[in-house]
Amino acid sequence: MQGNRYASLSGFGLDFQVNMTYLKVEFEESRMANVNLIRRAEIGREKRVRTRAQLVEAAKALFAGRAVESVTVDDVVQEAGVAKGTFYTHFDSLEALTAAVAEELVQSFDELLQPGRTAIAEPALRIAFGCRAFIDKAFNDARWAAVAARMSAANPQSGENIRRHLLDDLQHLSGEPASAELKLEIVVGIMIHMLRVLGEGRLSSFDPDAVVSAILRAIGLSPQQAGSVLKHLLAAAGMEKSLQTTAS
């Protein structure tokens, strides 16, 4: 019998074979179900994560180059190198993909701005830090800047968190030559335009400090105050850098 996986039953008016392997599988169903299904799901999930990331990456590559509204599903799947049907196993629509890109951006915003929010108490310095971090990121990663600029046009509400924090800081600013709401829009306007400019790579020479200084003056600080805030900001950055150097 050994070595033969098949058992024969006959004499009941029936004649059939039973694959013993199947019988065994059926017998061990509960263990197999637990082990196999969990592992299988894990494997699948890993594959899904990779493909999904490809799609998001493709969307970012496309959004960096042209209007969000002009990108099609075909564009995305071609850029990602996957089949069309695959897109729809990950996203219901282009809108959902765009939302995913927006979410990644918002997360990168938070990573950029959170340090300053926890470490700095003075409103003007917090604003300066945030703007500086934003501008540095845009300066060092033109594609990020381009995508952020395009998303800000197509999906303005996704920056609502930043706006809220910034408005809060502006309201705690001393002096009241203009409403905090207006100052907010002025700062946001400058920042978004810097995203566009840096994203397109124009502006031969670029001085981040000059931008921060302009923003501070625009929201009501005197040139002297702006200079002072900028000095503190640079000192903090230098300290951070020397700490990093010391640590490494």
Added chain:
Amino acid sequence: MQGNRYASLSGFGLDFQVNMTYLKVEFEESRMANVNLIRRAEIGREKRVRTRAQLVEAAKALFAGRAVESVTVDDVVQEAGVAKGTFYTHFDSLEALTAAVAEELVQSFDELLQPGRTAIAEPALRIAFGCRAFIDKAFNDARWAAVAARMSAANPQSGENIRRHLLDDLQHLSGEPASAELKLEIVVGIMIHMLRVLGEGRLSSFDPDAVVSAILRAIGLSPQQAGSVLKHLLAAAGMEKSLQTTAS
């Protein structure tokens, strides 16, 4: 013979009639051609102008509400209330229609800014005047603002003239805390964002003077200088208004 419009010629192996009316028309061809064709063309041109304006108007209405890139020919002809074929007798493509809208915008820019360019010599005051005129227009015509904002995103090169003039003024500004190119982008960023904000009708209360003041401070004027320029600007505006009142 009289009363018979037909002349008969026979005896030459031929037999045919000539319609004298046709002969007369042919005889008077040059006069008819001049009178009829010129008038006919004029009538046609008037009709064309109206229909073309409808199409441009429809495009503006659509551009005010959503991204230029998302508007289709079908959208335009439906909004304009004309047939699809009509679109193509006026424009080669959507791009051509968009260019027409851009041209109208550029013309409105010039009408807005030309007075200040000829009447004002001082760079800071020229800049302030231009910004103020722009902002007032956006404030009083939200749809204009929305269209201009959308076009600035889709068709950035159409504002090149304004940018050139503005850069020129910025380069003649005294004091050099930052490059004129950077100041240009800061001013443009604020202006475009104001177009967006006013085009969407958010910003409950709005103070145009505060925006101009913020711009002047952002490009390097001290609060005192900015205040002085603003005072001159308002004085000039008041004078103009009183002149208008006197004239009327």
Added chain:
DNA sequence: AGTCATTTCGAACATCTAGTCAATATGAGA
């Protein structure tokens, strides 16, 4: 080498969109 839960694939279908063109409408003048 065989199994199979899961993902991926791409052909197929429906809809949308750009662009064309023969037919029709317009309207001032005869």
Added chain:
DNA sequence: TCTCATATTGACTAGATGTTCGAAATGACT
């Protein structure tokens, strides 16, 4: 009322785009 140069019309074609779904591929495990 009739004419006719011109503008307008809208059905039509071809191709782009969105969406679905059964078939094929994947890959860890036995």
